[in-house]
Every structure is written in structure tokens, then in C-alpha cells.
Amino acid sequence: MSQNHPLKQDMTLSVIKTACSNCNLRELCLPLGLSLEELERLDDLISTRRRIRRGDHLYRAGEAFDAIYAIRSGFFKTDVLLEDGRDQVTGFQMAGELLGLDGISSEHHTCNAIALEDSEICAIPFSRLESLSREIHALQHHFHKVMSREIVRDHGVMMLLGTMRAEERLAAFLLNLSQRFTARGFSHAEFYLRMTREEIGSYLGLKLETVSRAFSKFQEEGYIAVQQKHIRILDVNGLKALMSQRH
Amino acid sequence: MSQNHPLKQDMTLSVIKTACSNCNLRELCLPLGLSLEELERLDDLISTRRRIRRGDHLYRAGEAFDAIYAIRSGFFKTDVLLEDGRDQVTGFQMAGELLGLDGISSEHHTCNAIALEDSEICAIPFSRLESLSREIHALQHHFHKVMSREIVRDHGVMMLLGTMRAEERLAAFLLNLSQRFTARGFSHAEFYLRMTREEIGSYLGLKLETVSRAFSKFQEEGYIAVQQKHIRILDVNGLKALMSQRH
DNA sequence: GCGTTCGCTTGATCCATGTCAACCAATAAG
DNA sequence: CTTATTGGTTGACATGGATCAAGCGAACGC
Incomplete structure (x- = not known):
């Protein structure tokens, strides 16, 4: 206990x-x-x-x-x-x-x-x-x-969970975190994740490997810089665009 | 309007x-x-x-x-x-x-x-x-x-939406409806769906074809009888069992 | 300081569900 | 009654994400 x-x-x-x-x-x-x-x-x-x-x-x-x-x-x-x-x-x-x-x-x-x-x-x-x-x-x-x-x-x-695909979910998640950190006076572009890939995956209805791959993909595309739990958002609009594209 | x-x-x-x-x-x-x-x-x-x-x-x-x-x-x-x-x-x-x-x-x-x-x-x-x-x-x-x-x-x-597969979702949905009809004094085993397959699918995060196939599958297995929107539940425990089986 | 564990990344493969398409049944409109 | 429309079923095929597996770095306990 x-x-x-x-x-x-x-x-x-x-x-x-x-x-x-x-x-x-x-x-x-x-x-x-x-x-x-x-x-x-x-x-x-x-x-x-x-x-x-x-x-x-x-x-x-x-x-x-x-x-x-x-x-x-x-x-x-x-x-x-x-x-x-x-x-x-x-x-x-x-x-x-x-x-x-x-x-x-x-x-x-x-x-x-x-x-x-x-x-x-x-x-x-x-x-x-x-x-x-x-x-x-x-x-x-x-x-x-x-x-x-x-x-x-x-x-x-x-x-x-019902309508978005993996990368959209993760983008939505990051943007949401960023916005809530901002509301608390922290940087909107740079923060530490407090949760593991597995916990993110569980929340987003994905497996941890999928979350990890999506992070890597975002990094390749230049939307973010990831290093373990340290996240820097480099292109907010890129992430937003990702969410609104059809399918 | x-x-x-x-x-x-x-x-x-x-x-x-x-x-x-x-x-x-x-x-x-x-x-x-x-x-x-x-x-x-x-x-x-x-x-x-x-x-x-x-x-x-x-x-x-x-x-x-x-x-x-x-x-x-x-x-x-x-x-x-x-x-x-x-x-x-x-x-x-x-x-x-x-x-x-x-x-x-x-x-x-x-x-x-x-x-x-x-x-x-x-x-x-x-x-x-x-x-x-x-x-x-x-x-x-x-x-x-x-x-x-x-x-x-x-x-x-x-x-x-986050953890169940298609058939589990539909089973959960039917059991939930059944239980709510029962609470209102209607039959727990027989009812008319008021919504289309597409609306069920949207709610469950599935495509209408998948919903339709799951209905057919349930019927084959003898869990329910479906005829368009008319549903009879023949084996509640079968549906429940379906939901709790690992993967 | 060293080994162990945990969290993360990446690749190869598989499968559940999506997609596309044809067809049928029920209902509404003419 | 006839036709158009909408909703549902089923099949063939495609694919996104799961699964399995290997390896690696960081953190932690000893």
C-alpha cells in the first residue's frame, strides 16, 4: 500500500x-x-x-x-x-x-x-x-x-478517440498541454512531459510504440524537438494543420 | 431551418x-x-x-x-x-x-x-x-x-473507444440500451433502434459497415436476432462474455 | 561505479477495421 | 403502381496501427 x-x-x-x-x-x-x-x-x-x-x-x-x-x-x-x-x-x-x-x-x-x-x-x-x-x-x-x-x-x-487518427490525436494532445501550460504562465513552446509514452498512449487510445513513432515523425517534419520527456514545439501551425487536413 | x-x-x-x-x-x-x-x-x-x-x-x-x-x-x-x-x-x-x-x-x-x-x-x-x-x-x-x-x-x-474492439463496443452498446429500456419498464430483450447504423457507428467510433457486420456476426452466433432496427437479445450472457474475454 | 530496470525507439510482420463497390429491402415520393 | 431515395448487407481489397522483437540510453539501487 x-x-x-x-x-x-x-x-x-x-x-x-x-x-x-x-x-x-x-x-x-x-x-x-x-x-x-x-x-x-x-x-x-x-x-x-x-x-x-x-x-x-x-x-x-x-x-x-x-x-x-x-x-x-x-x-x-x-x-x-x-x-x-x-x-x-x-x-x-x-x-x-x-x-x-x-x-x-x-x-x-x-x-x-x-x-x-x-x-x-x-x-x-x-x-x-x-x-x-x-x-x-x-x-x-x-x-x-x-x-x-x-x-x-x-x-x-x-x-x-472516435474520429482522429494517431498523429492527429498526438498533435491535439500536445497543443492542449501547451495551451494549459501557457494559462499557468509557463512556456507554451517548451515543457517536460510528466507521463510516459504508455500513459499518453492509454489516454489517446494508442499503443506506446505508435506514440513513439508519431513523436519521431513530428520531429522529422520539424514540428517539434523531442528528447525523452523534453518537448519543444517548433511549429504550432504545422501541428494545427495536421489536425484539420481531411483524413 | x-x-x-x-x-x-x-x-x-x-x-x-x-x-x-x-x-x-x-x-x-x-x-x-x-x-x-x-x-x-x-x-x-x-x-x-x-x-x-x-x-x-x-x-x-x-x-x-x-x-x-x-x-x-x-x-x-x-x-x-x-x-x-x-x-x-x-x-x-x-x-x-x-x-x-x-x-x-x-x-x-x-x-x-x-x-x-x-x-x-x-x-x-x-x-x-x-x-x-x-x-x-x-x-x-x-x-x-x-x-x-x-x-x-x-x-x-x-x-x-480507447480499449475495446468493434464487437465489444457494439455488445456494450446493446447491453446499455437494454438496461436503460428495462429501467423504463420496457422489455430488456426486445426493442427498436431509433438510430441508423451510421449513427451507431459514429457513437462507437466505427464505420457503418463494421457495425452492420458485427450485427450479422452476433446473429450468426445466436446472441441476437436482428431485422433492420428491430433487435431481440437472445443471449445476454453471450454478449457479456464477449466483452470480458481478453483481446 | 556497476548492473539492473524502465522507458523509449525502431524494424518487420500481421490483422482488424476502413474503403470501395455492388446489390437489396424498406420507405417515401410521384 | 412505379420510381427514387435512404438505409442496410455483403464481398474484395487496402491500410493504419497493433504486435512481436531487438537494442539502446537514462535513471536508480546497491
């Missing part, structure tokens, strides 16, 4: 800084235009801050659901397992994004959430979120939007 | 019977255990009831979002369109299910909803739903569960 071992240092840190109101991710994670008083009440939402070490689970499929999680820093994947052993990565999540929304429906988590690098999360007890969002209109609306955005994102993945 | 032509008859009908409290779908669509007073307030939620004729759009991608829709009777598909003309069916919805949740995030619909048979829907203005769910705890929670269930469903489709 991979367990979490909060360090002393970690504990004090969480006491000092668990506050949405001064979190530098608040534009990503919270509604805009809250009053000071509302912001203060929101700070009470976060029950705990936790470190999750690379490779550890934040939660597992089947566990009772009682909180959703905001990623404060780090990188996660979620995956679902079929009885017969097949599994699929359903998403990669980065700082400012939420984890655990799928657990609301059955009150049990339906997928595994695993840290791909040492990460920090804020746990938001769901019943408290519901009661606070009955009082703060903007919070309620924001939460609904976040859930809806997740549905729209999933439709995008369905589109990708 | 396909428009809706409500008939006089239709109008009176909607005045007489627009009431969740006596809707025979309420177990599917509403939280349980509401007080009478709460049920009455819920009835006010539904602003209009509309007929949508086979082939007509309930809404289109890009249109402003202001309501979600409960299907009172009938059958719908939703699809998304890529710029280059490719499209994909993202779901089939039947009585008691909700349409339009994807529109909350951007306040515009992100897909098309098209009736596959003459249908009736209840429009639920979203702002009213939000304000009422701030007051009725059970309604709020139910709504969150419904959104979450949609996310879980989408993960199931991603799994299907």
Missing part, C-alpha cells in the same frame, strides 16, 4: 498558508468578484492540504467519496480499470484543476487518481461545498460551470 | 399536464423524499413543454444556453461537429434523461441535440434551477449527482 507520510514541515506549512484568498491559483479555481467576506468564508472550505508523492494515489476507485480536491501544485493522472485488467487513462490534471467530480454520483470514487510528480492538493469536503454554495451564488454557479466544463472536455476526448 | 410548429392541441395539453409532481418519470428525473410543498415549487421550474418532431433540433451548437431540458418522451441524439466536417455522436438520450448540461460552462450549447423520433421535452430555465436548488437541498444534491453521472458515463465511453 502506498501511503502518505506528511512531514512535520508539511504540517506547519499547511497551517500557515491554507487560504484560498491568497492562493496564486485563485483565478483558475475560484469565481471572480467575491466580496472580502465571501472570500474569508471560502477559506474555511479547505479542510486540509496534503502532499502526495510521485506514484502515490490521492484516491482509489471504490473508496468512499467525501471531498473533491484542488491541485495546488503538481501533476496527476486519473485512470479507470476494467475487470479484465484493461485500463485507460481518462485525464491528466495540473495545478488549479479539480479532481474527484466523478465520485459525486455514486458517493464512491470511480477512478484512481495518481500523482505523476510530487504534488500538493487542497481537500474540499463536498458537503461543505454544497452548503456554502447554497449561500454564495457565485460559488454555486462557478461550480456548475466547472462540472459542465469537464463534460465538454470529455466530449472533446470522445471526438479525438 | 427546421422549426417547431406547436399545434393547438399541443398547447392545451401542456397547460393541463405540465407538472413534475404527477409526471410518471419523476423517479428518474427528480430527487426522492421531497415534501409536498417542495414538489409544488418544483412544478414551477418547468417553463414550457415542447414537442420536437423527428429530425428537428432541440438546440444547436453555438446557440445561447439558458435552459436544460428533461426528455418527457421520445429519443434524441447529441453530436459535435469539427470545423473540417467530421462529426461524432456523443450520446443517445431517452425519456427521463437530461439534455444541455454541456452548455452551462460557456453559456452556449456545444453540441446539437436532434430528435430521433417525435418527442416531448420540458424546458428548465437554468437560473431558476440554480435559485431553487439554493433553497431545496435535495434538489441541489440531486442535480450535482446528475452532472457527475454524466461525467462517469463519458468515462465509460472513453474506455469503450
Whole structure:
């Protein structure tokens, strides 16, 4: 069992800084235009801050659901397992994004959430979120939007899996990552992948060899420079063009 | 432009019977255990009831979002369109299910909803739903569960598209339909498909020929009897077994 | 520092599904 | 009733990606 071992240092840190109101991710994670008083009440939402070490689970499929999680820093994947052993990565999540929304429906988590690098999360007890969002209109609306955005994102993945070919899928994937890194103030053209070829393949419905070949192809074509997990995008438009060409 | 032509008859009908409290779908669509007073307030939620004729759009991608829709009777598909003309069916919805949740995030619909048979829907203005769910705890929670269930469903489709082969996909599709018909009091073993092979294929990430061949194969194997859109399931376990066999 | 493991790349081959095409059945239109 | 149209089935063939296999570099444990 991979367990979490909060360090002393970690504990004090969480006491000092668990506050949405001064979190530098608040534009990503919270509604805009809250009053000071509302912001203060929101700070009470976060029950705990936790470190999750690379490779550890934040939660597992089947566990009772009682909180959703905001990623404060780090990188996660979620995956679902079929009885017969097949599994699929359903998403990669980065700082400012939420984890655990799928657990609301059955009150049990339906997928595994695993840290791909040492990460920090804020746990938001769901019943408290519901009661606070009955009082703060903007919070309620924001939460609904976040859930809806997740549905729209999933439709995008369905589109990708259902209609695109291997290279298009990988191009879409890279462009999506690039865009999300940009939104977080990182370079849009240069980043490190936190996941393996196999995890990318699982997410994109491809085998790792196919992913690897597509990377090589993109490099040959001059769209990107790859060196293991280090990616530099050299020609965004090339990648975009690749996606829109018929068949 | 396909428009809706409500008939006089239709109008009176909607005045007489627009009431969740006596809707025979309420177990599917509403939280349980509401007080009478709460049920009455819920009835006010539904602003209009509309007929949508086979082939007509309930809404289109890009249109402003202001309501979600409960299907009172009938059958719908939703699809998304890529710029280059490719499209994909993202779901089939039947009585008691909700349409339009994807529109909350951007306040515009992100897909098309098209009736596959003459249908009736209840429009639920979203702002009213939000304000009422701030007051009725059970309604709020139910709504969150419904959104979450949609996310879980989408993960199931991603799994299907990402890891299953053609026959497994079709088997999963048939079993899912069967189960949903059963939940609505229809036969679990015999039903009419409302969609074409092409639409099934689009949903499952397959070409219509492949769908057709898989149907024929299932019939040869004795799992089902097919005659155009009429399906009889003869061996549920056969279909289930097909899905869990390795590769 | 050295061996082991893991992740990645690349080549050769195979196969499931796509593509193209012909034909048939059901339904709608005239 | 006759014809046009749409949806479905089936066959022959093509191909994208899976599979199998070998080898290599980077990271990690000892």
C-alpha cells in the first residue's frame, strides 16, 4: 500500500498558508468578484492540504467519496480499470484543476487518481461545498460551470478517440498541454512531459510504440524537438494543420 | 431551418399536464423524499413543454444556453461537429434523461441535440434551477449527482473507444440500451433502434459497415436476432462474455 | 561505479477495421 | 403502381496501427 507520510514541515506549512484568498491559483479555481467576506468564508472550505508523492494515489476507485480536491501544485493522472485488467487513462490534471467530480454520483470514487510528480492538493469536503454554495451564488454557479466544463472536455476526448487518427490525436494532445501550460504562465513552446509514452498512449487510445513513432515523425517534419520527456514545439501551425487536413 | 410548429392541441395539453409532481418519470428525473410543498415549487421550474418532431433540433451548437431540458418522451441524439466536417455522436438520450448540461460552462450549447423520433421535452430555465436548488437541498444534491453521472458515463465511453474492439463496443452498446429500456419498464430483450447504423457507428467510433457486420456476426452466433432496427437479445450472457474475454 | 530496470525507439510482420463497390429491402415520393 | 431515395448487407481489397522483437540510453539501487 502506498501511503502518505506528511512531514512535520508539511504540517506547519499547511497551517500557515491554507487560504484560498491568497492562493496564486485563485483565478483558475475560484469565481471572480467575491466580496472580502465571501472570500474569508471560502477559506474555511479547505479542510486540509496534503502532499502526495510521485506514484502515490490521492484516491482509489471504490473508496468512499467525501471531498473533491484542488491541485495546488503538481501533476496527476486519473485512470479507470476494467475487470479484465484493461485500463485507460481518462485525464491528466495540473495545478488549479479539480479532481474527484466523478465520485459525486455514486458517493464512491470511480477512478484512481495518481500523482505523476510530487504534488500538493487542497481537500474540499463536498458537503461543505454544497452548503456554502447554497449561500454564495457565485460559488454555486462557478461550480456548475466547472462540472459542465469537464463534460465538454470529455466530449472533446470522445471526438479525438472516435474520429482522429494517431498523429492527429498526438498533435491535439500536445497543443492542449501547451495551451494549459501557457494559462499557468509557463512556456507554451517548451515543457517536460510528466507521463510516459504508455500513459499518453492509454489516454489517446494508442499503443506506446505508435506514440513513439508519431513523436519521431513530428520531429522529422520539424514540428517539434523531442528528447525523452523534453518537448519543444517548433511549429504550432504545422501541428494545427495536421489536425484539420481531411483524413 | 427546421422549426417547431406547436399545434393547438399541443398547447392545451401542456397547460393541463405540465407538472413534475404527477409526471410518471419523476423517479428518474427528480430527487426522492421531497415534501409536498417542495414538489409544488418544483412544478414551477418547468417553463414550457415542447414537442420536437423527428429530425428537428432541440438546440444547436453555438446557440445561447439558458435552459436544460428533461426528455418527457421520445429519443434524441447529441453530436459535435469539427470545423473540417467530421462529426461524432456523443450520446443517445431517452425519456427521463437530461439534455444541455454541456452548455452551462460557456453559456452556449456545444453540441446539437436532434430528435430521433417525435418527442416531448420540458424546458428548465437554468437560473431558476440554480435559485431553487439554493433553497431545496435535495434538489441541489440531486442535480450535482446528475452532472457527475454524466461525467462517469463519458468515462465509460472513453474506455469503450480507447480499449475495446468493434464487437465489444457494439455488445456494450446493446447491453446499455437494454438496461436503460428495462429501467423504463420496457422489455430488456426486445426493442427498436431509433438510430441508423451510421449513427451507431459514429457513437462507437466505427464505420457503418463494421457495425452492420458485427450485427450479422452476433446473429450468426445466436446472441441476437436482428431485422433492420428491430433487435431481440437472445443471449445476454453471450454478449457479456464477449466483452470480458481478453483481446 | 556497476548492473539492473524502465522507458523509449525502431524494424518487420500481421490483422482488424476502413474503403470501395455492388446489390437489396424498406420507405417515401410521384 | 412505379420510381427514387435512404438505409442496410455483403464481398474484395487496402491500410493504419497493433504486435512481436531487438537494442539502446537514462535513471536508480546497491
